[in-house]
Each structure stands twice: as C-alpha cells, then as structure tokens.
Amino acid sequence: MEERLTKLEMKLAYAEETIVTLDAVVTEQAKEIVLLKSRLEMLEKRISDLVEEERDGMIVDQRPPHY
Numbered sequence: 001m002e003e004r005l006t007k008l009e010m011k012l013a014y015a016e017e018t019i020v021t022l023d024a025v026v027t028e029q030a031k032e033i034v035l036l037k038s039r040l041e042m043l044e045k046r047i048s049d050l051v052e053e054e055r056d057g058m059i060v061d062q063r064p065p066h067y
Helices: 002-057
Strands: none
Touching: none
C-alpha cells in the first residue's frame, strides 16, 4: 500500500511540473500572438495606405508604363 501511495505522489508531482511548464509555454505564446496581431494590423494598414495612394495617383484608363 505504501508503495502505491509513493507512486501516486510521484505521478502527481510530475503532472504538476508538466502543468506549470505548459502554463509558461501557453502564456509566452499568448504574448507572441498579441505582438504578431499588432504587427499584422500595422502591415495591413500600410498596404491599404499604399494602395489608396496608388489609386489617387493614377489617371483613369491610363496604361501602365510597360505598354
């Protein structure tokens, strides 16, 4: 009986260690996701602004320079 209890305590200790490790990984990933979302939004805004600038500068029915 004592041996079974010791084995269960060891398994519980490993499980708790795993949970703490996984929690740290998930927390770090959440921070990285927030950062990446922010960067993506900035890039989308920059691309949108560039497209808008390009539209404003083009004359209707104007052929591109390579024609």
